[in-house]
Amino acid sequence: MGGVGAGTKRKSSCSFGVAVLALCLGLLPLLPGVASPEHLVLATDVWPPFRMADSSGNLVSGIDLELIREIDARLGMPLDVQRHPWPRALEMLRVGDAHIMTGIAWSAEREEYLHYISPSYAVVAPAFYTLRGSETILQSYRDLHFLRVGQVRHSVYFDPFNSDSKIEKVTVSSEQQLLRMLQHGRVSVLVGTTPNLLWDIRQAGLEELIVPTVYQPPHRTELFVALSRASPAMELRSVLEKILRDIIDEGIVDAILEEYR
Structure with missing residues (x-):
């Protein structure tokens, strides 16, 4: 199992991308009607090996924690990871008290209050x-x-x-x-x-x-990063989509997944 700091070496290859994204984010407050959040709140619960807690119950490691830290490093915005029971985390996203979630499957009901960032990053x-x-x-x-x-x-x-x-x-x-x-x-x-x-x-x-059991369904479920439609983080959806695509294209997601196999 990989450590929390496994993303450190990956950041050096994306300094130019970080600079461009920082410039884009710096211009957001100047655009009419745009009010991006000062920090991102991620609300979720334990779900090994994607989200794992330490002895104090704090979410500290796992596939999703490494992914969101890689995203946060490129976004350049403070990140507040909060652990809540799964139903409570979903409700926080529905009303806009939380901004972002990782490792969430699509459903028609959820899409009413969540914007799914394409593409999916795990199955x-x-x-x-x-x-x-x-x-x-x-x-x-x-x-x-x-x-x-x-x-x-x-x-x-x-x-x-x-x-x-x-x-x-x-x-x-x-x-x-x-x-x-x-x-x-x-x-x-x-x-x-x-x-x-x-x-x-x-x-x-x-x-x-x-x-x-003998019967196993042939289905596969894609996991996404999603934004609360009720939160100001929706203004970051295009930037986040580019970041996620870059991380996938650079092989970083595959490397993270491999650490937890």
Whole structure:
């Protein structure tokens, strides 16, 4: 696993780009109707290996933390990373109390209050897990209609699962809670995304107990950087899109992802 400071060497190759972006940002206050924020507030929660906390509970490392620090270095704007429960973080973005979020999947509902920066920078896969010995209880999508499925509140997995009212879904606040519920028989299977769910299973030492089901959805979920439509950070969307594309084109995102494999 890579360290927090892994982005230091990458910055030297982009000094010209930083100067140009700084000039552009310096002109923003002079343009009519433009009021960019004095700093960016990123509201999110723990989601290994994308966002990980230290012993004090502060978000300090992970794929998303390295990415947002690389973006911030090029943007030249103070960054305030705040940890909140996932539903609260989404609400802060909806009303404009937070400006930016990383590692978020697209949904029609979210797009009403979020502007997604293109392109996506990572992909995760929805996955179902159960207790060892019960792998065959889920052999096809239709089997979900006869099972109790654990999921995380306000998460987006794949369609038609997201909107399938025929599935009995038990909703909790975190993947860690899902693992405990599965262990105690409160759900038959749980849904999550890999590599995130697998990371949590390994961290809990449950690799021998909790295993993938026979059926696994063929879908893939793209992850984006997104801005709150209700915040002044929307004025930075074009600049941020260029920064993100540059970071991807330079191979920096691939290097960050590789550190956490």
